[in-house]
Amino acid sequence: MLQKPRGTRDFLPDEMEQRREIEGRMREVARRWGYREICTPEFEELDLFTIRSGEGIIQEMYVFEDKGGRPMALRPELTAPVLRMYVNEGKTLPKPLRWYYFADCFRYERPQKGRYRQFWQFGVELIGVDSALAEAEVIMLAEEILSSTGISFSIHIGHLALVRSLLSEIPEQEQKxxxxxxxxxxxxGLSDYLTSKGWDDLCTSLIQLTSCRNLNDVFAITGDLPEKARIGELFSILDTTGIPYTLDPGIARGLDYYTGMVFEIFAQNLGTENQVLGGGTYRLAHLFGGEDTPSCGFAIGFDRVMVARGDQGPPHQIMAGIAYTPDGRDWALAVAREFRAAGIRTEFDLSERSLTQQLSRLSKSADYALIIGKREKENSLVTLKNLRSGIQQELTLPEAISEVTGSEPR
RNA sequence: GCCAGGGUGGGGUAGUUGGUCAUCCUAGGGGACUGUGGAUCCCCCGACCCGGGUUCGAGUCUCGGCCCUGGCCCCA
Structure with a gap:
């Protein structure tokens, strides 16, 4: 038998409905903050991803040649494509740009809990503004989106300038x-490494710095920095809003293109892959041939959010089923049409069996049964049976529709 | 790429030192039941991950592969 590719998943309706529910909540929050959806190609020229991250990531990607021999890659993430898109088509749009995306990505990695080879990311990019207020907006938006999903999480915020200030004398390669x-x-490991390089004196201050949990302690170690006022303003805005966070000067992120604020969010209820969000302030546009443009954004690992939630069952939707006798079929079809036009999820019996059997089947899945036979047809009525209470009544079609529409999900 | 533990009907499981027709539950399909559901009873469907080896004989032992789960590495 054929198997699905390693690290991919099939989703049955119960799971799909939960995913769409959570996706919808995320979209709704982004919309309320003025972010609008964009979409980029599922695959891009390979160079887009190697320009920034080096040739090494090729083995972590799905790479192929198209029929013209052009090197291509399935996108492993969306920040680079979005910024490529910005350079191609967004340059002349009024700044700042507030964009969001929800899309699947592909990475050729060893699957683990919350890590798959095809996975979905929900992300936002705030392009063309460089300020503490912009950074605060992105963090607050991240908090609100994750809150809407119902998971528990903690926000860790850092700034690359802090550690960097202690390493100004160190060559770039060693800094990394x-x-x-x-x-x-x-x-x-750090201590051993610094000792081997003869920089023992750095060790204590670095460890102290990364253990700091408030700005006064941080600046006591780093002294004055050019970014001091900007950093102070960011955290003061966050404190004003009351958003819960942990100052974490040790956050490095994996990439060189981050320039300032960086933040990560961790969920409870996950294994080793417990990071559900990562982001920060970065400059990327100039790498793709655009003007140097400040940007800020984040990406949420959607699948990890779903793992962190656990299986909570699909959201319930009222469902009506139509059971009928052969004499009533034409009228039953008309009734089904009207119920669907009224927005009610309505299933039509396809078994053509006895009413007993039709009802028996419906009782497992439906909230209401519409029983339609010769009598109902002749009087242009329907028999509406509430399958939870067992109460049934003969009603006109509009009465039946309003009865079902007015009922609450169980 | 590395380590550990796994893989028996759709889901969950039993299977002894290698030895009949591989167990049970559940789900699914059909019937008893052509104007009123959930119950009950009956019937049906359906599995040893793949390949090599040992053996008279392999679900069981052995080797390799694939896949799953968790961890390491990495994590854009």
Missing amino acids: RIRMFLDKKNFD
């Missing part, structure tokens, strides 16, 4: 290494 240790909170 050090940031990796800090990001993982691997202090032993």
Whole structure:
């Protein structure tokens, strides 16, 4: 038997309805904040992804040649495509741009809990504005979107300038290494590494810095920085709004294009892959041939949010089923048409069996049964039976529709 | 790429030191039942992940592969 490709999933209706429900909540929050949806191609020229991340990521991607021999890749993420799109078509639009996307991405990696080879990201990009207020907006939006999904999470916010200020004397390559240790909170590894390089004196201050949880302590270690006022303003805005967060100067993010604020959000109820969101302030447009443009954004791992929620069952929708005798079929078809026109989910019996059997089937899935036979047809009525209470009544079609429409989901 | 544990009908399971027709529950289909449901009874459907090896004989032992779950690495 054929199997689905490793790391991919099939979704049955029960799961799909839950996913659409959560996706819808995320879209709604983004809409209320003035963000509008965009869409980019499922695959792009390979260069788009290697320009920024190097050739090394090729082995983590689905790469192929098209029939013209052009190197292509299924998108492994959406920030680069969105910024490519901005450079191509968005340059002349009034700034700032508020865009969001919900789309699938592909990475050739070892599947784990909350990590698949095809996965969905919900993300926003705020393009063309460079301010503490913009950064605060993005963080607040992230908080509100995740809150709407009902999961529990914690927000960690950092700024790359903080660690960088202590490393100004260190060559770029070694800085990167050090940031990796800090990001993982691997202090032993850090200590060994710094000792081997003869920079022992840095170790204590770096560890102290990444352990700081308020700005005064941070600046006591770093001293004055050019970004001090900007950082102070960001956190002061966040404090004003009362949004819960943890200051975390150790956050490094994996990529070089981040320039300032960086933040990550972690969910409870997940395994090792517990990060559900990552983002920050970055500059990417100039790499794709555009003007140097400040941007800020984040991406949510949608599948991880769904894992963190757990299976809560699909949202209930009122359903009516139509059971009929052969004499009533024409009238039953008309009734079904009217129920559907009124927005009611309505299933028409296809078994052509006895009423007993039709009702038996309906009792498992439907909230209401519409029983239609010769009598109903002759009087242009319907018999509406509430399958939960067992109460049934003969009604006109409009009466039946308003009875069903007015009922509450169980 | 690495490590550990797994893979028996659609879902969940039993299967002894290798030895009849591979167990049970559930789901699904049909019937008893052509104007009133959930119950009951009966019937049906349907599985040893794939391939090689050992053996008279493999669901069971062995090797390789595939896939699943979790962890490492990585994480744009």
